[in-house]
Amino acid sequence: MIEVVKSGLYTTIQDVGRFGFQKYGMPVSGVLDKDAFRLANWLVGNAINEAVLEITLTGPVLRFHKEVVIGITGADMQPKIDGKLVEMNSAIKVSKNSMLSFGKLKNGCRTYLSVSGGFDVVHEMNSKATYDYAKLGGLNGQALAAGDSLLLGNVDASFEEKKVPVHLVQNSYSTMPVRVIEGPEFHLLSKAGKEVLFTCGFTVGSASNRMGVRLNEVVELDLGSEMISSGIVQGTVQLPSSGMPIVLLADAQTTGGYPRVLNVIKADLSILAQQKPGDKIRFRKISLEKAQAVYYNKETEFTKLALHIEHKKRDLY
Amino acid sequence: MKPLKIEPFGDAALLVTLGEVISLEVHQKVVSFVRAIESSSIVGVGELISSYNTVTVYYDFLQIPYSELKSQLEELDIEKISIPEKNIVQIPVCYDEEFALDMKEVISKTNLSKEEIVKLHTSKEYLVYMLGFMPGFFYLGGMDTRLRCERKEKPRLKVASGSVGIAGGQTGVYPLDSPGGWQIIGKSPVKFFDKSNSSNYFKIQQGDGIRFYEISKDEFINTFQ
Structure with missing residues (x-):
């Protein structure tokens, strides 16, 4: 068992997501940075889809009542065990009664914590992913709170030295532009609007959350911004009437009535999820063919570690 | 038949547009296309x-290239698909003042009496054009135009699940507790989304027909709880 001493700002149990219900308006949810998620499970020898903790901006304080192996990936929040800094992207043996805490955020926005054996919470609608809007999944359908107990799966605490290969470790989340392709309503933008999208940097707003990254700068449309409600996918850049773009993430609603001007490519969703309020992002347009090739190359690297996420029929997203 | 409009929607989905308006004809094409x-x-x-007029199709481009999927979708013969008989769902609603939080406002805005409002609301069969916005929320068409009523100026921070409301020319039900600006005229005891019912998580599907019928507060409390 792991005891939650402090919850952190927003810590949830997440897996790869909840599939098959988008046609009923149910978002997929699941981890936002799939790369860090997969690596965390790999470090401790878990199945690729085992649930982990997704930790946002400020880390929790956790007491381990059992000896386990853990892995910490994603944003660097300076993790410490019993006050001593520990290495990220590396399998760590944690002894009984140890305390895990986090320091100041050094880069990124979201940290992933895996535990050997995973978390023993029920699957709701085939997933352990927390979707708090519908009180679904995770621990009681909501973020962790101080005093919670996290039950663990069958723990195999046999320890194996493991480190994430250097080329898969993201040392910085701020240098690369976010790559996009044009969205279905790109043509509704004014000439100035189109220019602003690709020349201006955008600032991540403080109201950003698992539903979307809200950007602070205004982009102009030629015509009104209302349209017939239609589907949304992860990475859709929507332009509401305020003119301030929202990049929609895993907890976003499945349909919306605002122009979808861009879509962030699948390969860049993980890095997008690591942008925190105040960070600057830039969009760079690429072709569909290029976007898919980028994803293919990236997955090839993960496949080498047997970490390509395979989906059953109808379970793609 | 006109060729379908198919375009990329991000790098992992494509968007099929089957019409440019909200209409029964376009809706039927959407339902047929999904079945196909x-x-x-x-x-x-x-x-x-x-949705009303589009279908978003996720695909795995490691299994099928965009152009190949596009041409296979274009070859689907949606004219041949027969739409099965519409599933009609009867939905009990209690219009008692305890639940009808905005009935007074709706009375004054529509110039109708409470009885007339209930009668008009329960006299029509509605069509579920699409689901979305939140889990289990269905967009209905077919409300009597005399019930038209603008949204509340100040949305509520929490509307209870099951609440039945009117917004502009539309009526609908909140499947979850949620913030919202619809004018609330009643409440249904039906669970539209039930995570513990693994054989039927969602009560309503696209293409269903809906009829509301009135129940008393007593029935709401004793029969349905």
Whole structure:
């Protein structure tokens, strides 16, 4: 068992997501940075889809009542065990009664914590992913709170030295532009609007959350911004009437009535999820063919570690 | 038949547009198209999100290239798909003042009496054009135009699940507790989304027909709870 001493700002149990219900308006949810998620499970020898903790901006304080192996990936929040800094992207043996805490955020926005054996919470609608809007999944359908107990799966605490290969470790989340392709309503933008999208940097707003990254700068449309409600996918850049773009993430609603001007490519969703309020992002347009090739190359690297996420029929997203 | 409009929607989905307006004809095309995909054997097709006039199709481009999927979708013969008989769902609603939080406002805005409002609301069969906005929320068409009523100026921070409301020319039900600006005229005891009912998580599907019928507060409390 792991005891939650402090919850952190927003810590949830997440897996790869909840599939098959988008046609009923149910978002997929699941981890936002799939790369860090997969690596965390790999470090401790878990199945690729085992649930982990997704930790946002400020880390929790956790007491381990059992000896386990853990892995910490994603944003660097300076993790410490019993006050001593520990290495990220590396399998760590944690002894009984140890305390895990986090320091100041050094880069990124979201940290992933895996535990050997995973978390023993029920699957709701085939997933352990927390979707708090519908009180679904995770621990009681909501973020962790101080005093919670996290039950663990069958723990195999046999320890194996493991480190994430250097080329898969993201040392910085701020240098690369976010790559996009044009969205279905790109043509509704004014000439100035189109220019602003690709020349201006955008600032991540403080109201950003698992539903979307809200950007602070205004982009102009030629015509009104209302349209017939239609589907949304992860990475859709929507332009509401305020003119301030929202990049929609895993907890976003499945349909919306605002122009979808861009879509962030699948390969860049993980890095997008690591942008925190105040960070600057830039969009760079690429072709569909290029976007898919980028994803293919990236997955090839993960496949080498047997970490390509395979989906059953109808379970793609 | 006119060729379908198919375009990329991000790098992992494509968007099929079957009409440019909200109409019964376009809706039926959408429903037929979804059925055609679901009964086809096209590889690499993932989840579908259908709306009033579009279908979003997720796909795995490692299994099927965009151009190949596009041409296979264009070949689907949606004219041949027969739409099964509409499933009519009867929905009990209690219009008692305890639940009808905005009945007074609706009375003054529509110049109708409470009885007339209930009668008009329960006299029509509505069509579920699409689901979306939140889990289990259905967009209904077919409300009597005399019930038209603008949204509340100040949305509520929490509307209870089951609440039945009117917004502009539309009526609908909140499947979850949620913030919202609809004018609330009643409440249904039905669970539209039930995570513990694994054989039927969602009560309503796209294409269903809906009829509201009035129940008393006593029935709401004793029969349905």
